Amino acid sequence: MSESPVYVGNCPVCSDGLCKIRICRDQIGPLPIALCDECEAFWFSPDISQPPRFLEAETGRLGEFACSAWDDNAHWATSEEVAKMGWERALQWAITTESLKSPPNSSP
Amino acid sequence: MKPSSSPGIDPKRSPIPAKWIVALVAVALVYALLQPWANRRFGWNLPSLGQLTNSQPSNQERGSAHSPDSKSFHEDSANKDLSSSDFTNDLANSSRPSSDTERTRQPKSDSLDNSSNASLNNSDELSQLAPPTNRRSDSLNKENTTEKVSSDVTAGSASARDTKPNNESSINSSRPANSSGPLANRTSQKQERATDSPYELLKSIGSEAYLSQAGLRYTRGSEDGHRIKHLERHRSDVPDRPGRHGVFKGDWQQTLKWIDEAYSRSKKPDRFTKVRQEDSRTVIETEFSSSIGYIGGRDGSRAGNPSTRRLRLVVEGDRFITAFPF
Numbered sequence: 263m264s265e266s267p268v269y270v271g272n273c274p275v276c277s278d279g280l281c282k283i284r285i286c287r288d289q290i291g292p293l294p295i296a297l298c299d300e301c302e303a304f305w306f307s308p309d310i311s312q313p314p315r316f317l318e319a320e321t322g323r324l325g326e327f328a329c330s331a332w333d334d335n336a337h338w339a340t341s342e343e344v345a346k347m348g349w350e351r352a353l354q355w356a357i358t359t360e361s362l363k364s365p366p367n368s369s370p
Numbered sequence: 371m372k373p374s375s376s377p378g379i380d381p382k383r384s385p386i387p388a389k390w391i392v393a394l395v396a397v398a399l400v401y402a403l404l405q406p407w408a409n410r411r412f413g414w415n416l417p418s419l420g421q422l423t424n425s426q427p428s429n430q431e432r433g434s435a436h437s438p439d440s441k442s443f444h445e446d447s448a449n450k451d452l453s454s455s456d457f458t459n460d461l462a463n464s465s466r467p468s469s470d471t472e473r474t475r476q477p478k479s480d481s482l483d484n485s486s487n488a489s490l491n492n493s494d495e496l497s498q499l500a501p502p503t504n505r506r507s508d509s510l511n512k513e514n515t516t517e518k519v520s521s522d523v524t525a526g527s528a529s530a531r532d533t534k535p536n537n538e539s540s541i542n543s544s545r546p547a548n549s550s551g552p553l554a555n556r557t558s559q560k561q562e563r564a565t566d567s568p569y570e571l572l573k574s575i576g577s578e579a580y581l582s583q584a585g586l587r588y589t590r591g592s593e594d595g596h597r598i599k600h601l602e603r604h605r606s607d608v609p610d611r612p613g614r615h616g617v618f619k620g621d622w623q624q625t626l627k628w629i630d631e632a633y634s635r636s637k638k639p640d641r642f643t644k645v646r647q648e649d650s651r652t653v654i655e656t657e658f659s660s661s662i663g664y665i666g667g668r669d670g671s672r673a674g675n676p677s678t679r680r681l682r683l684v685v686e687g688d689r690f691i692t693a694f695p696f
């Protein structure tokens with residue numbers, strides 16, 4: 263599985279998980295969420311300081327929504343998609359935080 | 371007339387005196403009478419007179435049947451050691467010896483991290499050999515193995531700080547007697563590969579769900595399709611992953627044992643364990659007496675991939691969600 267660079271921070275629940283942007287899709291249309299790739303905590307906005315919800319453990323279903331994060335038509339967002347959603351500020355914050363943690367000469 | 375011309379035995383010219391012949395016959399009679407009784411009474415295996423008189427051909431037969439081919443000798447001894455019935459022999463040959471062999475390999479894992487990681491990279495191959503849907507027929511083997519895992523974990527939980535030494539001693543004590551010979555080596559290598567599959571170590575409970583000895587369920591779920599597949603991601607480093615990525619050392623059996631231990635500790639007060647409830651998820655953090663893995667990912671790489679004794683386990687009720695060293 264390729265690692266998506268588009269994430270908004272480390273998961274406040276399990277710490278080591280990355281809260282990446284996942285675009286799910288129900289009958290109405292795209293449904294973007296910030297989703298921890300470890301404990302599956304998710305948020306309907308990039309503000310992961312809010313209390314999380316969790317995917318249904320076996321199906322990956324998003325609570326009352328008629329879609330799963332693991333449906334075939336769901337995918338990890340690209341930076342362009344994140345920009346289109348208007349979530350780029352959160353993404354920018356994550357990138358900045360990551361670069362601050364990196365030594366000057368080892369930035370990816 | 372010379373005595374030599376008369377028929378019969380001439381006592382003067384016979385090489386054995388008649389009284390010795392009588393004595394030998396008497397001894398033979400006494401032996402023939404006492405041999406069955408002595409075998410029954412003392413458990414000896416004295417040959418009968420008939421066997422003694424035909425001893426030369428009999429030995430040759432035995433030699434031709436066994437000595438040139440050590441395989442049959444090992445097979446015979448293995449069968450004797452393991453069990454009496456053919457069915458049980460099949461079970462034992464396919465599961466128990468291999469799990470024991472695997473255990474005896476474990477203590478080396480600290481010093482052989484590289485080699486164990488190399489074998490862990492084959493876990494994809496293992497899971498292809500053992501897909502979740504085809505594992506129900508193997509449940510007997512799994513039960514045998516997981517019983518042993520449980521006893522190890524129980525021994526470990528008696529003293530949380532002494533988990534590893536206890537496990538190692540119990541591992542060594544269960545080594546089978548017949549673990550030598552070319553056939554035994556070949557067989558144990560095959561069985562090691564088969565037994566370190568998590569699908570073999572856990573008990574299948576249907577619907578692609580697996581139960582650990584501590585009662586933790588590994589079910590479908592996660593982006594990888596199954597929790598076991600997700601856990602597999604924490605058995606090798608992802609150096610490009612932003613942040614930290616905990617990596618277990620050792621084999622699957624050890625990983626599952628640590629996770630079971632963490633889950634068991636969360637059920638009762640434990641000074642080395644923190645339990646936090648986050649909505650439907652429970653986050654369990656515990657610390658072991660020795661290293662369980664290292665910190666990988668970009669952050670781990672920057673820090674020189676430090677080893678760690680701490681494990682974080684996320685569950686939902688009795689359902690495993692994720693676990694990793696942190």
